[in-house]
Amino acid sequence: MSELRLTLAVVQVLRAFLDDVGQPRYGYDLMRQTGFPSGKLYPILSRLHRAGWLVRENEGVDPAAEGRPARVVYRLSPDGAAAARGELAALAEQLRPPEPVRPIRRLRPQGRSA
Amino acid sequence: MSGAAILLGVLAGVVGVVIGDLASSEIRGRLDRIPYRLIQFAARRLDETSRADATAEWTAELRAVLRQHAADTVPLARLLIGTRFALGVVRAARTIDRDLRSVVKPPAGPTGTGLATTLAEVARTASSLRSAAPPLVTDLVDAELARMSALVTQLHAGCATYSGEDQDWLLALARNTRTSLDATSITTTDHTGLRYDGSFWASDLAQRYLLTQRQIIASGVPVRRLFILDRPELAHDTALARLCRHQTQLGIQIRLLAPAEVPPDRLGQLTDFIIFDHALAYETLGPAHPTRCTDRDHAISTRLYLDPTQIADRARLFHDLWQAATPPTTRQHRPEPGA
Numbered sequence: 001m002s003e004l005r006l007t008l009a010v011v012q013v014l015r016a017f018l019d020d021v022g023q024p025r026y027g028y029d030l031m032r033q034t035g036f037p038s039g040k041l042y043p044i045l046s047r048l049h050r051a052g053w054l055v056r057e058n059e060g061v062d063p064a065a066e067g068r069p070a071r072v073v074y075r076l077s078p079d080g081a082a083a084a085r086g087e088l089a090a091l092a093e094q095l096r097p098p099e100p101v102r103p104i105r106r107l108r109p110q111g112r113s114a
Numbered sequence: 115m116s117g118a119a120i121l122l123g124v125l126a127g128v129v130g131v132v133i134g135d136l137a138s139s140e141i142r143g144r145l146d147r148i149p150y151r152l153i154q155f156a157a158r159r160l161d162e163t164s165r166a167d168a169t170a171e172w173t174a175e176l177r178a179v180l181r182q183h184a185a186d187t188v189p190l191a192r193l194l195i196g197t198r199f200a201l202g203v204v205r206a207a208r209t210i211d212r213d214l215r216s217v218v219k220p221p222a223g224p225t226g227t228g229l230a231t232t233l234a235e236v237a238r239t240a241s242s243l244r245s246a247a248p249p250l251v252t253d254l255v256d257a258e259l260a261r262m263s264a265l266v267t268q269l270h271a272g273c274a275t276y277s278g279e280d281q282d283w284l285l286a287l288a289r290n291t292r293t294s295l296d297a298t299s300i301t302t303t304d305h306t307g308l309r310y311d312g313s314f315w316a317s318d319l320a321q322r323y324l325l326t327q328r329q330i331i332a333s334g335v336p337v338r339r340l341f342i343l344d345r346p347e348l349a350h351d352t353a354l355a356r357l358c359r360h361q362t363q364l365g366i367q368i369r370l371l372a373p374a375e376v377p378p379d380r381l382g383q384l385t386d387f388i389i390f391d392h393a394l395a396y397e398t399l400g401p402a403h404p405t406r407c408t409d410r411d412h413a414i415s416t417r418l419y420l421d422p423t424q425i426a427d428r429a430r431l432f433h434d435l436w437q438a439a440t441p442p443t444t445r446q447h448r449p450e451p452g453a
Contacts, residue, residue, distance in 0.1 A: 027175050028182075038202030042172075043209040050213075052242035068181070069174040079245045 004051045006087055009036065013044050014053075014084040017076045024059070024073035045074055053080030145189070149176055149196035156200070156207040161214065172203050272421040280416050281319050287390050288326040295327065295337045296432050297388040301348050310354040324364060331365035338367045340436055342384055346372050358442040369439035377434055384435075387428055395419040395428045 004010065016033045017025065025033075031041050048054040055077045058070045076084060153176060157169040179199050183192050240259065244252050268274035276283065288295065302311045314320055327337050339361060341354070348354055349372055358368045376384065387397040397417045419425060 026178065027171070028178050038172075038175075038199050039205030039209075040202070042203065042206035043213065046206075046210045047213060049246075050239075050242065052245040055246045068177050069170065071174040071178060072171040077246045 004047060004053065006091070009040065010044055010048070011088065011091060012036075013041070013048070014076075014088065017054075017074075018081070018084055018088065021076055021081045024057075024075040026071055026073055030074075048080070049074070052077060053083060055080075145193050146196075148193065149180075149200035152197065152200035153203055156204040159204070159207040159211050161211070168207070172200075176200060269418065269420055272419070273424070274418040276416045283416065283418065284319070284388075284396065285322055285326060287388075287394065287396060288323060288330065291330050291335055291390050293335060293391045295330065295335060295388065295390055296340075296429075296436075297338070298340045298342055298384070298386055298432065298435065300342045300384060300386055301344055301354065310348050310351040310357075312353050312357050315357055324361070327366060328364045336367065337365065338369070338436065340369050340371060340432070340439055342371045342376075342435070343373060346374065355442065362442075368442055369436060370442050371435055371439035375438045375440075377438055380431060380434055383431055387432075389425065389428055389432060392425065392429060393420075395425050397428075 012034050013030065013036075016030055027038070027041060027045065030036070030045070031038060034041065036044075045054065045056075049056045053076065054074045056072060056074055059073050061070050063069050150173060153172045154169060156172065157165045160168055176196060176199055180192055180196050183195050236259075240255050243255060247255075265274050315324075331337055341358070343349060349370055354370075358370070362368055385397055385399065387395055389395050395418070397419065399415050399417070419428075
């Protein structure tokens with residue numbers, strides 16, 4: 001599996017897959033889940049697939065019986081799932097807001113000198 | 115108004131409604147095809163290897179999109195939804211193609227960064243494939259990579275051997291020949307033992323091999339083929355004569371060498387070989403004791419020689435045999451025996 005430049009859009013797609021790792025996804029379902037148009041989603045799927053993060057396969061249906069062509073489904077590869085979790089955790093850590101600033105507790109009461 | 119006029123008016127109205135309905139169906143049908151045409155246009159932006167898969171995927175997805183909106187949307191809205199999806203795909207195809215081009219760079223030459231980039235890309239893609247593909251596919255990739263590695267190692271040592279006949283070697287060498295191609299071809303007879311067996315030249319490999327030779331001849335590379343006859347009567351065989359005419363028409367220089375014309379000191383050295391650019395010799399070896407006449411068409415091993423001594427030996431052999439041979443036109447005016 002190769003490295004991948006993680007943009008915010010890529011992270012959003014990975015997040016959609018991590019909701020249910022074993023669940024294969026259609027492109028159109030991912031479009032609706034992420035709100036991305038096809039022009040934005042498919043290049044991301046292509047990059048993730050080429051990098052080995054996603055597995056791409058035909059759904060197992062008989063087109064003649066279903067009356068429609070078989071669709072392509074995507075799912076996270078085992079390595080892709082582990083990497084996605086790791087990357088999202090790292091990103092969440094980076095984006096975690098800092099602790100609120102607490103007032104410095106004075107060691108000595110005001111108005112007194114050593 | 116007369117009854118006839120009313121009837122005519124009604125008929126005209128009915129015809130008008132029918133024509134209008136037909137026109138409407140025609141227009142609707144054409145409009146429905148627009149998104150599919152856009153998807154085909156999008157797929158043409160991709161390289162040939164991924165075009166069919168992309169078309170199938172996006173077409174099936176478009177069908178799903180339209181199906182979901184079929185019940186609750188008017189046709190015009192469905193057109194807009196489909197077109198929006200398809201236009202996005204056109205944009206996606208451009209981006210995907212750009213991504214691929216930025217990753218896969220053509221090799222710059224036999225050495226240098228281009229080759230290194232290609233090898234790095236092969237390693238990266240193979241590693242990526244390993245995580246996603248079934249074991250059968252990864253085994254195939256491993257075997258092919260091992261084969262490529264063995265070929266390079268053996269060529270570096272001066273000689274590479276392959277069990278059987280490697281079509282890829284033959285075609286790749288012919289396609290990349292730059293200065294000359296000299297080949298010997300030992301003839302075989304058919305099951306009667308009397309007539310020439312030209313089955314190899316009717317095979318798919320031979321057709322592609324000849325097509326490649328025609329292309330390099332067009333670019334100025336001389337191609338010579340020496341048919342070494344295993345029986346003297348084949349010099350007048352009609353099938354062989356037809357084959358010679360065909361290859362001559364392609365621009366190949368042909369000569370025939372009858373058994374009696376083989377120089378005595380070369381009698382034990384007759385094999386099928388090809389010398390490419392006087393830089394590499396390709397030699398096929400058949401069974402030592404063929405059980406059938408056509409067995410010699412099936413090579414049991416193929417060797418590539420890069421060693422200059424080996425190449426020079428074969429170049430001298432080819433020269434001697436070529437000098438002893440004669441063009442087919444000088445001998446094929448005789449009728450075929452028994453014809």
